[in-house]
Amino acid sequence: MHRQFKIYFNTLTMIFEFKKNKLIPLVLIGFLLAACEETNTSEPQQLPATFTFDENLAIEYGKVVSASFEVTAKNVARVDLYFNDSIVQQWKKPSGRISFDLDASYYGLGAKQLTLKSTLIDGKTFSDSRLIRINSDVEPEQWQVKIASSFPHNPLSFTQGLEFSDGVLYESTGDPNRDGSTMVAQVNLKSGAITAKKTLDGNYFGEGITILGNRVYQLTWTEQKCFMYDKKSLEMDTKDFSYTGEGWGLCNDGKSIIMSDGTERLVFRNPTNFQIERTIEVYDKVGPRSKLNELEYIDGKIYANVWMLDLVLVIDPNSGRVLAEIDASDLATVGKGSGDVLNGIAYNPATKKIYMTGKYWSKLFEVTLVKPSV
Known part of the structure; x- marks a missing residue:
């Protein structure tokens, strides 16, 4: 015994x-x-094959870099290189140091896990995993905001979402004091007056909105609920959607709902059931761009407010590349006053005009975007 x-x-x-x-x-x-x-003091077993590079190896998208792994056991029958659940390369009876090429174009932007699975002659398997980071290959352009005109904005509105539909401006607000200030509203652009609204009780902290078809979709921050309303009457739908994690911003590309959660990830969801269709990670040449907040979809690109910064990112919805950075600091200087951070960008496709505001700002601005001359 x-x-x-x-x-x-x-x-x-x-x-x-x-x-x-x-x-x-x-x-x-x-x-x-x-x-x-x-009983738990046994020595860790040495892996028969291990990567020779450390975690978070950074590679620029489109580049091919040389990597390697070391085989330390003599009874290795096969080594497989996995990306997600797919084998991307295989070696039979390898020995010593093995070099291979990592083509960053294959993996897409973001943090990706590579796994080296070694199979011994007796059938036993061992795995070694590493995270690699694929950065963008695009240097973002630097744009500026120029004020074209200004309109009144309710200084009591903690702006979370801003969007036009059929010429009508919709706005959603949050509720920092948990006093029932969360609402979805139709707003008169010229006067700033709220012409119709639907409120939620203090149990819900409202976030971004988007309008697709005849529905207004509204996120909540930590309550993990997406509420829906009739676009014209603002009557709440009897059905709502649930999701995991936090809700921050929303927009849509005409087919899918695009959602931010405060990280560098943007999730594309099916509007009929809110199921995830795909996810992109937003990266520039240095690394991830997190704290993505209120969103707008303009001419095939995603525009994202960056929380706590006077900055809007222009993002390629296919790859997650940051194509441009919009400096809105001059706008914030003029518009913030005693209010809070910049948050809220809306595009009116009927007039092709862009509008921006912030939380508790007393003004909403029509703006033009000044791009660098070629």
Whole structure:
């Protein structure tokens, strides 16, 4: 009988005897824990094949870099290189250091996991995994915001979403004080007056909105609910959608709903059931661009406010590349006043005009985007 088994057997016998008297001394529990700890002190087994590079190897999209792994065992029958669940390369009976090419174009932007799976002659398998980071190959253009005109904006509105549909401006607000200030509203552009609204109670902190078809979709921050309303009447639908994680911003490309959650990820969802269709990660040449907040879809590109910054990113919806950075600091200087951060960008496709505002701002601005001359 093994020593550890004797310890367990004797200890359990003692516990049984003491339990009859409803007494289990703390010293006995400590003895059992010490016995368990003794059984977990075995030496870690060396992997038969391991990558030779560290975590977070950064590669620029489109580039091919040389990588390698080291085979330390003599009984390795096969080594497979996996990306997600797919084998991308295979070696039979490898030995020593093996070099291979990593083509960043294959993986797409973002943090990706590569797994090296080695199979021994007896059939046993071992895995070694590494995260690699694929950065963008595009240097973002630098754009500026120029004010064309200004309109009144409700200074009590903690703006979370801003969008036009059929010439009508819709706005959603949050509720920092949890007093029932969350709403979806139709707003008169010229006067800033709220012409119709639907509110939620203080249990919900409203976030971004988007309008697709006859529905207004509204996220909540941490409540993991997406509410829907009739576009004209703002009557709430009896059905809502659930999702995992936080909700920040919304827009749509005419087919899919695009959602931000405060990270560098943008999720494309089916508007009929809110199921995830695909996900992109937003990267520039340096790395991920997180804190993506309120969104707008303009001429085939995603425009994303960056939380706590006077900055809007222009994003390729296919790859996640940051194509341009829009500096809105001059706009914030003029418009912020005693309000909060820049948040809210809306495009009116009927007039091809862009509007921007912020949380608790007293003005909403029509703006033009000044791009670098070629």
